[in-house]
Amino acid sequence: MSDHNDVAIVGAGPVGLIAAHELARRGVSLRLIDKRPGPSHTTRAFTLHARTMEMFEHIGVAHRIEEVALPCPGNVYHFEGMSEDEKPRTDFRGLPTRYPFYYKINQNDFEQVLREHLCAHYGIRPEYGQEFTDLAQDADGVTLSILDKASGATTTHRSAWVVGSDGAHSRVRERTGIDFVGDRVGVMAMMDVEVEDFDFDDSWVNYFIGESLFMLVTKLPGKLWRVYLSDAGAMTQANDPRRSFQMVADKIGIGMRIGEPRWATQWEILNSAASSYRAGRVLLCGDASHVHSPAGGQGMNGCMQDAFNLAWKLAAVVDDAAPDSLLDTYEAERRPIGAQITAGAKSTHDIVMAFGQGIEDRIALTREPGWQQRTVELISGLSHNYRDTVRGPDVDSVAGPRAGDRAPDAQLVVEPRKRLFDLIRHGGFTLLFVPRPGEEEDLAQAARVAELVRAVFGDRVSSVLVSGDRIAGFDEDHRIPDQLGELAQRYAIGEGEARAILVRPDMYVGGHCRLADAEALVEQVSCWLRPRTAMPAIAS
Structure with a gap:
């Protein structure tokens, strides 16, 4: 391994893998490190939306994603006491794209597809067990301190640039001195588990909503189901998650039987954003720069789009085809999108997890004019644009997509x-x-x-x-x-x-x-x- 390269990427999750793909395909030398002992075996995020699939088609992995994922037409909102024909839906099947739906996928399977592609096409593998501990930067580059967790030895590594894709608790962000400001908006628990006697359409993502509780249930590829839970008290029984989840399922009237969880976790829901996405030669990407409610399943998608925006610009700077001021457009373009994602997540969060607010008030939100179309376009990523930051040429305007809009396929x-x-x-x-x-x-x-x-x-x-x-x-x-x-x-x-x-x-x-x-x-x-x-x- 060379002791220097163009870019060091800290964090080999979806964001780091996309950044590595987009840099490698443009000939940038890189090192991809991760403190974990090896690839993840847990599902975690499970949705891939239309704009993300268009990105994967561009990268060349869409066909493999389709082989390990399940198409999902959208979301059904089961409010307590509501008849079947009254239930609101966010239906993605009318989207103007080759992907008028979204995919349900196990994140570990999805990450494996990206790793295989990265290795097969560019000979690059994540270096696991390599923990970033500190950095120092100067006018010419960045020196990273890296702990080899197997041997306990710390070495230094020199890169021209660093991408911090190491998550919401980013050490890169911390060591760079960038603030991460936001609010706690709730608590969420989830598990991957086998389920019996579920009498609803499992191709959809089903939201079950009560006055003071919420449960999401949907089938994943393979034998397991994803079940989310947020409520005012049952999750405190963390020593017996299966019992906690079963109590809520029974209380809300779902009627299913929950088995022993294959994997379960619980975390605080935050709406937070970094005060800056860049400090000199260090750039933050994905959850390291912003986090929000998981409602709507936009988090991983928006974070990978951050990497897709950043990497081609960073490659141009590394190749001296662009001034490094080009990197300032990364935050200028993606921070407003992060705000849109947060707003989209909040709009769903306010419907399914606004505990203390009456059910009728929350149902009323789903009946506002244009609610379904607006929500679907936001969550799918198709409505995200850079119109406010990308100015078109100074000539007579024409009809159709303009500078900063998503380029439609045809x-x-x-x-x-x-x-x-x-x-x-x-x-x-x-x-x-x-x-x-x-x-x-x-x-x-x-x-x-x-x-x-x-x-x-x-x-x-x-x-x-x-x-x-x-x-x-x-x-x-x-x-x-x-x-x-x-x-x-x-x-x-x-x-x-x-x-x-x-x-x-x-x-x-x-x-x-x-x-x-x-x-x-x-x-x-x-x-x-x-x-x-x-x-x-x-x-x-």
């Missing part, structure tokens, strides 16, 4: 199937040119701007012609027709219109304009990357 070719997400599955930016069919002026403009972007940014920007027309400068890997008109529909491109769309490495729109203004998108890339050469004037 099927382009029927057979063999080809999608927009196939075109952007690489480590850089993608510049899409959508000309009017047969318009020579549009094709010439696309060719000119593609040549310009190659001159200024090289292969960090991939230019793609979305057209059935052939033209020099776009080979078969970079030319494709919109056979179904789905891209035009998803990006609101009207008949007789020609567009240019810039997509960032994290699958967000960097800019969207008329094709005639496409050179402005070349300039837009310089918001994130350092041009290799001065931008020349485009020939007319």
Whole structure:
């Protein structure tokens, strides 16, 4: 093992693994350490939402996730005394994505998929039993102190950058002196257990809600079920968790029989956030930077999206393709998303765990106009955007997704199937040119701007012609027709219109304009990357 590298990642859970994937695929040398003796064998988080699955498709692991997960259409809210046809639902089946549902998965299985992919494609394995204890940073890098828990010896390791993905009790955050401020909002217990006589649809996540208690019950892949509990007293019987859970199940009238737990835990629910996501060459990611109620199952998803946002930027800085000020956009973009996740979790928390508030008041929240759609879009991650922090090019605006929005997928070719997400599955930016069919002026403009972007940014920007027309400068890997008109529909491109769309490495729109203004998108890339050469004037 080298005594120095580009990035040291502390914490090899889902966040650290995603950060490692996104850095490694861009050629960044890294070390991934974790104080645990080995991989986790417990489930912990169990939901993967639509935007996360789109990210996994980009990384190349979505197909393996699907093999070890169960699709879930959504959540059912069983309020005490409510008839079956009255029960509110958050139904994910209408989402505009290839993943109109969410997946239930054992976190240990999911982490294993990521570790296998990381090893198979990049030769990287987490180093377990390596406990980060301290750090000191200077202008050129960070020196970490690492305890080998097997031998008891402490060594130092030098990295240019450090990513702290070591959870809510982050020692990286503590040693860096970053405050973690928030409130305690409740207590939660959970177990993985075999269940009998459960007479409700186990494909859904079932919330059972009483005046002073709450229980979640759903089937996981394999034999086990996940059962959550929050109430005003039964959890104090921590010496007999099965009995505590059975008491609540009986009290709320679920009618199921709970076996001996395979695994059980209890913790305080916090809404907390770091005062800063960065201190010099140290960056916090995931739970190290923010935590919130688990209601809605957004925590792990949002935390992995933090890593997905950070890693491509850090890779660009390491490669000297961007100034280190680019890293400041990580917090600027992700902190508001963290606030949105907290708000989304709170909206569900206030329905299922607002003990002391009347059941009727909580039911009323589910009947507010737009409640289901708003909740589903927030929890799925599809409505998260950077509109307030990503400014588009200074040209006339167009309809459709704009700078900072999630880039929607679209099927382009029927057979063999080809999608927009196939075109952007690489480590850089993608510049899409959508000309009017047969318009020579549009094709010439696309060719000119593609040549310009190659001159200024090289292969960090991939230019793609979305057209059935052939033209020099776009080979078969970079030319494709919109056979179904789905891209035009998803990006609101009207008949007789020609567009240019810039997509960032994290699958967000960097800019969207008329094709005639496409050179402005070349300039837009310089918001994130350092041009290799001065931008020349485009020939007319």
